[in-house]
Amino acid sequence: MTPTHSIESPQTITAGDKPKAIGFVRNDVSGLHAPRHALDVQRHANALGYQYVYTIRPPANVDDPIRYALGIAAGLEIQVIVVFDLGHVDCCPALVCDAGFDLETVCPQGTWVRSAQRVPDVETGVA
Structure with a gap:
C-alpha cells in the first residue's frame, strides 16, 4: 500500500494581515546610540513579522515624549x-x-500585551 500525503500550500500573509508596529526611540535615553537603536528596533519588528510603519524620535522640546508617541501610534492605528x-x-x-x-x-x-482597549484621550480625543 502506498502512503498518500496531502500537501497544502502555505498561507500567504500580506502586509495588510500583519499587525502594524512603530518604533519609539528617545534621544534623551539612547544618547549617541540613538541611530543604532532605531535600526535595531526596526530590525526587531521586522523579525517578529510586524508591518513596520515608522520610527518616532520625539523632538527634544517635547514635555512628555511617551504621550507624544502614543498620540502618533493611535492616529496611525498601530x-x-x-x-x-x-x-x-x-x-x-x-x-x-x-x-x-x-x-x-x-x-x-x-x-507586554495591551491591558485595555484604546480609550479616547480626554485632552486630544484620539483613541
Missing part, C-alpha cells in the same frame, strides 16, 4: 510599539499597554 529597552517608556510598560498597545523590547527581548 497595534504594537517597539522600543530598544524599557528606559524609553520610563521603565513602566503599563504606560503603553494601558493605552491599548502591545509593547516589544529589543534588549532584553520581551513582550
